[in-house]
Amino acid sequence: MGPRAIMIQGTGSDVGKSLLVAGLCRIARRQGLTVAPFKPQNMSNNAAATADGGEIGRAQALQARACGLDPETDFNPVLLKPQSDRTSQVIVHGRPSATLAAADYMARREGLRSAVLESFGRLTSRFDLVIVEGAGSPAEINLRGGDIANMGFARAAGVPVVLAGDIDRGGVIAAIVGTKTVIEAEDAAMIRAFLINKFRGDPSLFTPAMADIERMTGWAGLGIVPWLSAAARLPAEDAVVLGQMKSRGGGKIRIAAPMLSRIANFDDADPLRNEPNVDFLFVPPGQAIPRDTDVIILFGTKSTLADMAFLRAQGWDHDILAHARTGGRVLGICGGYQMLGQWLCDPEGADGPAGEMPGLGLLQTDTTMQGEKTVRPVTGQCARTGLAVSGYEIHAGLTRGPDGARPFLQLPDGPEGAVSPDGRIEGTYVHGLFAEDRFRSAWLEGVRAGASSEAAYGASVEAALDALADGLEAHMDVARFLALAEPPGWRG
Template sequence: MTAKALMLQGTGSDVGKSVLTAALCRIAKRRGLSVAPFKPQNMSNNAAACVGGGEIGRAQALQALAAGLEPHVDMNPVLLKPQSDTSAQVIVHGHAIDQMEAADYMAGRDRLMDAVMDSFQRLTSQHDLVIVEGAGSPAEINLRARDIANMGFARHAGVPVCLIGDIEKGGVIASLVGTKAVLDRGDAAMIRGFIVNKFRGDPSLFDDGITAIESRTGWPCFGVIPWLTATATLPAEDAVILDRKQTAAKDTLKIAAPMLSRMANFDDADPLKLEPGVSFQWVPPGQPIPRDSDVIILFGTKSTLGDLAFLRAQGWDHDILAHARTGGRVLGICGGYQMLGTQVWDPHGTDGLSGSAEGLGLLDVHTIMTTDKHITQTSGLCALTEQPVTGYEIHLGETIGPDTANPMVILNHHPEGARSTNGLIEGTYLHGIFANDMFRQAWLSRAGASAQMDLAYNHAVEHALDALAEDVEAALDVDALLAMAQNPGWCG
């Protein structure tokens, strides 16, 4: 069996490629097709662990869920995890192979095309349909040479393309028409149609815009998609969205989370944000952590030493220590857990910067970075309540010290994480811990939440994927879009 394939590319970043790929995966699944998502190259510190080890972009894990599949490293064969403004860890088939400066990676990325094609061919041999997601935009023609993420892949694999434009950004006519204008003829010929995304209001008001785009590009429009409210329930993907600050009710539990510069796996916050009785606030750089916070959470980071320095540069260390001194709760997850200890050593620079730094000293533990990354899906029990928990670990380093004798969870019969003597400071390497309903609700109750909590998080995500599929199917000519799919190797 060889699957048919189609590719979604965008006029820019954040136009909705990931969400629409998930929607099409769920639509195809509901139609009885065996469908799989695929992203040749992704750049994100928001990652997911796969069964059997290895990591992929979190967006591809959500797309796998939409398709009814377990996440697999073939769904995202090349993942770049930024460690500084100019360097990244390079993950191939789920495992780190190098740390590279951006210029060096760009000069040699075409050497990874074989790895990309190996994964793509395995997926196409196992499914009826593969939905491919591009990265950034094909209009970045300065990056076209040696490209493996957009038209470089589409041309090499022979996969037709649908182009997505974001009307919310403004200038969607110019962005779609302009993309056609800057592409060479061979690349432009791969595009078989376009979609206008994130429309608010009456879509008939854009009929003349559709006509203008079609006449100037020769591409048909597959539909105008409205703003999709279901996305608010789905796990965060590649960027933290700062919600408008709202005044919290008096009995609301206030949770604040500083936005670290290399923050990773921040979708750990999503179940908390949906929980009734919780007011969750991201704290952007340059702003103090609110003094009336009940809980402060430090999420993961791709560079613990780098973000320790960043945290101190914002003055957040003073806010966190003052909060703890007055009896406030603090939780650290993964890199945030490492920061709460007394010391972090990274002698080989495996997590970004080499060297060492004092931690916040709120937990009596210390961390030594190792060269081996621990990546696994896992399960166990809450150490306090014995409630079941599942999640995943993606981290470098080993954390040891007296407070680990008072663990946060028990995973595979082994203690994991640490709690302070008074129980108010906690740390764990377990991502996805708040997706466990019983654990989350008991943890929030201990933190002081008083509202009735009945959120079934995983059910809510599944319901949101169904709603997403229904809304997209109502707005698109899905039959025409899926008919565009071709067997790989067809280049028109």
């Protein structure tokens, strides 16, 4: 089989494109194909570090895992990391390129097409199959000029498209048929088939509608995919889902995490959320952090100073300080670690608007933002237990102070992080630590004896990917989907 490619686009955002691609990648791998994921342009503050010091969207890292691959910058050549409502840092081939307002990026994005096609070309030269994920919807015709994420890419690279619709949000017939109605005829010609995702109930009730959609669009229906429970066991890409994550209640310990406005890499929480003895709660804006919380975790953020101000605006600073004063534990990861210190300085606007402000003062540290980012996978040891750890760093700050003499980790190049004298306030720049089962168990036992379990997080992710693939194989015509893949047809 020569190199082939196929693209999943959606009738809107959050229709399940990322997990469809992950499941289909796992299926192709199980069939003996060498397969890679590809997303030309992604917008997310959830990033993964690559071995060469680049960063890509975490959804593409999960898709790579489904393929049996480590993350590579070519899997996501353009990553937009929002810093405010109107500006984003633009990452190209894994490295920061510029910080642009939305209008400026729209005017310049066509110039990134060569970078996108360059990465795509490298992948198609190495793999039997490349499964491409679109962004948003091709029906957003106001964004079509200069597009590199959906039909602009599909037509330039000559990649056929399957359109996914989300029936759970309603109006899926209009969404699919309407997409064909509003897009250019040349774009519609790139779509070969459609599928229905997130169906609940008896799929036979929708069978007549499948025939109607086929008749009105001329596209083949590949199946009705039900709401697959395995999806809930896999990392989510967009922070919009945090409000849907409910506390289980009844755990031996409660962990609460404020939902910062630019929260990043919140999938650090997933291994903890999967622990049977942990009641994990994301606290939305406008709500107080519950007083019966055992641990407050401050996750990363794309703009630390802006989210420090946001945290104060919610009154969470009072909740956190009161929690600490009464003996509660606090853990800060990346931007959250920076917030725990005494002072935050960003003289050149490396992490958002330039400025400075006091932190929470729970750690004797100060942070200065720098233009040069640290992006790398890391391995080391937990300073308290000596247990092996691994994870990754993505940050722009340098944090120093007396509490750094009590590091959180020991890395090959020296101590990392900081711990308060009483051991209850901890900070680290390293993401992904809780995916290590032994470290997670020891950390939970340090919070409360008997809080750990025998849960194996990595195995649970693999099992969920397999279950996702099984569900897709059972409910969609996978053979036809793979047969639709074509050799890339470069059109410039």
